[in-house]
Structures are given as C-alpha cells and as structure tokens.
Amino acid sequence: MFKATMSHLSLRTPDIAALEGFYVDSMGLAVQERIDGNCVRLGWGRGHHAIELVHGDTGMDHFAFEVHGDNGLQDLCRRLDRAQVPFLEVSPPGNHPKALQVLDPDGNRVLFHGRVDRSGEGAVGIRPDRIQHLVLSSRNSARLRAFYLDVVGFRLSDRLEGDGFCWARSDHYHHSLGIAQRSNVSGLDHFSFDIADWEQFKRWCDHLARRACPVLWGPGRHGPGNNLSIMFRDPHGYLIELSAEMELYWDDITVQQPRIWEASTRSTSLWGVSPDLGRDG
Known part of the structure; x- marks a missing residue:
C-alpha cells in the first residue's frame, strides 16, 4: 500500500523577496536555506522546509511527497516501470534528500523522496502545524486521476458526481x-x-485582518473530508487554505468505500460561504 505525506511545495515568483516577506510575516514561516540567490526555502526553523520559492514566472515549479516505509520508494519505482512512466533519480541542491522525479500526465513535476526531519512541525504560535495537501486543476481530470490512483497508488476517498472533483x-x-x-x-x-x-x-482570521489579507471563503466546513476551512490569497495570487479537523481513515484495519457527493455548493461547504470549487480560471 502506497503511504506518503506531502512534504513541500515549490512556487515560482518574479519577486522572491516580496513573497518571502509574506510567508515570514503573515504565515509565521522561517527562512531555512538560500540557494544560489534564486531559491529560498521556508519552514519551521528546523527540520524539512514546507515552501520553496524559486525565481521565474508565477506558477508551480513542483510539489513533493515523503514516501513512508523501508521499501516505499522501490515499490513506487516498480509501479512506474510497469506503467512505462519515465522517472529520474535526482539530487536536489541543499538540505534535500535524493528523490524520484516524475512528470504527471499534465506535465506537473512531482518529487517522491524518503524520510525527512519533521521535528519543527506543530510548534505553538501563529503559524501552521504542517503543509497538508494540494489540489490540481486539469483539463482532463479523468486521465490525471487514473495516474495518481492506478499508477502512484493514492486511494480515492470522495468525489463529486461526474468527473468534476475528487479527493x-x-x-x-x-x-x-x-x-x-x-x-x-x-x-x-x-x-x-x-x-x-x-x-x-x-486567531488566524484576526491575524490576517491585521495584515490586510482578506479571507475569501469561510470559515466553513467541507462535506468531503469534514474539515474546517478558510481560504485567502498570497500577494502573487496563490490560493491558500487553512484546514483543521480533517477526517481520518484507517486503511490498515478497515475497508472504506468512496462516497459520491452531489455536485453542489452545499457539498463543498456544509455551512459558511462556499468556495467555488467548480470554477474555471
């Protein structure tokens, strides 16, 4: 069974200093590493980084998952080989473990690597506990879903009716x-x-208000995942969610069937202002 936890997200920006200032001042992250003047890694002050900022046009550079288990990476290699999905073994610069680099069917660059130091996560203060998840937009969500479920080994938890959204x-x-x-x-x-x-x-809503960073959606509770949520944007337009109380699954001792939710705003927001998860653009 594929087991992994999101470790970090790399974002491109034409102005690293401005975006760094937001994540330090408003999100409570700490600068952990600077690489060649074109990359800044931010995290908890110790342990592995959560956000990487690299110089370039605005957009996602890559995201990464820490793969669990002694044979987790080897098992993933075998699945990629069987599916004839090319991958590279890479050694990112700085304080970063060796990784498998894969391009998914949409061309998103994904790194899968072994164990990292998470000792800085969960500290007190106005700062998140950890980076939790990401959502990908796709013009062909069925193809992308098949890659992550059937090849990589993610397990489907919930989806909306049709092919509109899955978790x-x-x-x-x-x-x-x-x-x-x-x-x-x-x-x-x-x-x-x-x-x-x-x-x-x-506390977070008051904190963001003091920094003139408006909350766009929430507080509310999602149906899929049952998690509390607010959403807002950083200065370069990246959409950020803060989440709490997400539903837990125990795949090692039970079998869970994916749920199909009505494709409506009530599914994505049981109460509170709804994020428009079906929007384009």
Missing part, C-alpha cells in the same frame, strides 16, 4: 491530493496548511 489520500488523512476538472486551466489550484482547531481559526 485522494496517501496517509491517514482524508486527502493529501485533490483533482479538479477545469475547461481552460491546469496546474496548481490551491494548497493547504493544517492548523489545530476552531479556536485557531479565530
């Missing part, structure tokens, strides 16, 4: 990856940090 898991949490059908855009839709609980949401 997939790779560890105990309801989803570490979402895939959304879009007619005119592909790539990163949004990414999420985990926070502790409802009390933290009130």
